[in-house]
Amino acid sequence: MISNAPVNVQTFVNEQPFGRFQWLVFFMCFVIVLLDGFDTAAIGFIAPSLQSEWHLVKANLAPVLSAALFGLACGALAAGPLSDRFGRRLLLTASVILFGVACVGSAFASTLGMLTVSRFVTGLGLGAAMPNAVTLMGEFCPDRRRATIINLMFCGFPLGAAFGGFLAAWMIPQFGWRSVLLFGGVTPLLLAVVLVAKMPESVRFMVANGKPRQQIQKALARISPAAFNSERFVLTENAPSTGAKGVGVVLSKQYIFGSAMLWTAYFMGLVIFYASINWMPVLLKDAALSPRSATLISALFPLGGVGAVLSGVLMDRWNANKVIAVCYVLTAASVYAIGQSVGNVGSLVLCVLLAGILMNTAQSSMPALAAAFYPTAGRGTGVAWMLGIGRFGGIAGSFLVAELTRRHYAFSEIFQAIAIAGVIAGAALIFKHFATPNAVSSRADIQPIEH
Structure with a gap:
C-alpha cells in the first residue's frame, strides 16, 4: 500500500539492518x-631505489616525495x-580514473x-577520491554505527600503505x-569499471538537492523494498543548518572555529x-640497517591502522573529540620513543608498531x-577541506x-621534532570540544521534498 506520509531517509536507514547493498x-x-x-606511500618505499638509480642526494627527493601531496x-x-554541487558518485568515479591513469x-x-x-596529477585524483568515499559511505550509514563503519573503511589507507611496503x-x-x-x-x-556499474549516488544528497522521487x-x-511504499521523502539534519551550501557552511559563524581545529589536528x-x-x-638505512630491514620495519608503521576500528566503537559511545585527542598525545610519546630505540632492533620494531597503531588510529x-x-549541505566540502588542508601537513x-x-x-x-605535532593535534581537538560542545545536536532542520 502506497503511503503519502513523508519518510525521513535517515530514519529509514537507521531502522534497517546494515545489509548487502x-x-x-x-x-x-x-x-x-x-x-x-x-599509492600515496609507494613513493616513499621506492625512494632508496630511486636514489641509487638516478644518483640523487636525499634533499633531491623532497620535490618528488611531496608532489603527490600538493x-x-x-x-x-x-x-x-x-x-x-554535482554529487558524490560522479566525482568519485572520475577521480579514481584520473589517479589510475596518472600513476x-x-x-x-x-x-x-x-x-x-x-605524481602531482596522481595526487589530484587521490585527493578528490578520498573525501568523496568518506562522505558517500557516511551518508549510507545508520547514525548508531557511523563512526565504526567509516573508521573500518578508513583502515584501508594504512593497510594499503603497509601492503605497499x-x-x-x-x-x-x-x-x-x-x-x-x-x-x-x-x-x-x-x-x-566496477564503480560505473555499481556505485550509487548518496540518498541524502539526492533528497537535499531535490532529485526526482x-x-x-x-x-x-x-x-x-519498503521504500516503494512511500511517495514523499524528507531529510533531517542532526547538525545546525546555516542556510548555505558547501564553502558557505564550512566557513560560517557556527562552524569556522570547529573547522579550524579539525584542520589543525x-x-x-x-x-x-x-x-x-x-x-x-x-633514515633507518642511514642508521646502519640493511635496505630490506629498513623497508620491512618501516612498513609496520602504517600497518598499525587497524586500531581505528576500536576507536570507532568508542567514538559511537563516548565523546569523539576526547577519544581522538588521547590517541594523538600517546602518538607523540611513542614517536619520541622511536628516536631513542635505533640501537636496539627489537625495541625499534615495538616502538614503530606502537606508534603506528596510535597514529593511524587517531x-x-x-x-x-x-x-x-x-x-x-556542507559535508562534502567539510570532509574534503579537512583532508585537503591537512595534506599540507604531509608536505610540511x-x-x-x-x-x-x-x-x-x-x-x-x-x-x-616530529613528536611535537602530536601534542598540538590533541590540544586542537580539546579546544574544539570545549568551544563547540553542542554543535552536533543543537537542533534539527527538516527539508521536505514534495512529489
Whole structure:
C-alpha cells in the first residue's frame, strides 16, 4: 500500500539492518581508500631505489616525495565543493580514473621532473577520491554505527600503505621500482569499471538537492523494498543548518572555529605520518640497517591502522573529540620513543608498531569526526577541506625531515621534532570540544521534498 506520509531517509536507514547493498558500497569505498594508501606511500618505499638509480642526494627527493601531496591538497579542496554541487558518485568515479591513469604514467617517467609532474596529477585524483568515499559511505550509514563503519573503511589507507611496503620489498628486487607504480595504476582503472556499474549516488544528497522521487526511491529500495511504499521523502539534519551550501557552511559563524581545529589536528597528524612513511626507510638505512630491514620495519608503521576500528566503537559511545585527542598525545610519546630505540632492533620494531597503531588510529578517526560535525549541505566540502588542508601537513612533514637531515640532525633529534605535532593535534581537538560542545545536536532542520 502506497503511503503519502513523508519518510525521513535517515530514519529509514537507521531502522534497517546494515545489509548487502551497504556492504557493497563499503567494499568499493574501502578499496578506493586502500589504493589511496598504497599509492600515496609507494613513493616513499621506492625512494632508496630511486636514489641509487638516478644518483640523487636525499634533499633531491623532497620535490618528488611531496608532489603527490600538493596534488592531494588541491584535489580535495576542489572536489569538496564540486561534490556538494554535482554529487558524490560522479566525482568519485572520475577521480579514481584520473589517479589510475596518472600513476601508470609515472611508472614510465625517465626524469625526476617527469616523475614529479606525474605524481602531482596522481595526487589530484587521490585527493578528490578520498573525501568523496568518506562522505558517500557516511551518508549510507545508520547514525548508531557511523563512526565504526567509516573508521573500518578508513583502515584501508594504512593497510594499503603497509601492503605497499611489503609488496615493494618483494617486487623491487624482482622487477624494479617501476613495477610498484604500474601495479598502483592498473588496479584503480579496473576498480573504475566496477564503480560505473555499481556505485550509487548518496540518498541524502539526492533528497537535499531535490532529485526526482524515483531516483531516491530506487536507491533506498536497494536497502529495503519498503521504500516503494512511500511517495514523499524528507531529510533531517542532526547538525545546525546555516542556510548555505558547501564553502558557505564550512566557513560560517557556527562552524569556522570547529573547522579550524579539525584542520589543525589533521595537518599535524599528517606531519607525523608522512615524515615517518616517506623518510623512515631512508633514515633507518642511514642508521646502519640493511635496505630490506629498513623497508620491512618501516612498513609496520602504517600497518598499525587497524586500531581505528576500536576507536570507532568508542567514538559511537563516548565523546569523539576526547577519544581522538588521547590517541594523538600517546602518538607523540611513542614517536619520541622511536628516536631513542635505533640501537636496539627489537625495541625499534615495538616502538614503530606502537606508534603506528596510535597514529593511524587517531588519523583514521578524523574523517568520521568531520562527517558527523557538518550537515549534508556542507559535508562534502567539510570532509574534503579537512583532508585537503591537512595534506599540507604531509608536505610540511616531508620538507621538515629533509631540512633536518640537511642540517645533520641526529636520528633521535628528528623524531623529537616530529613528536611535537602530536601534542598540538590533541590540544586542537580539546579546544574544539570545549568551544563547540553542542554543535552536533543543537537542533534539527527538516527539508521536505514534495512529489
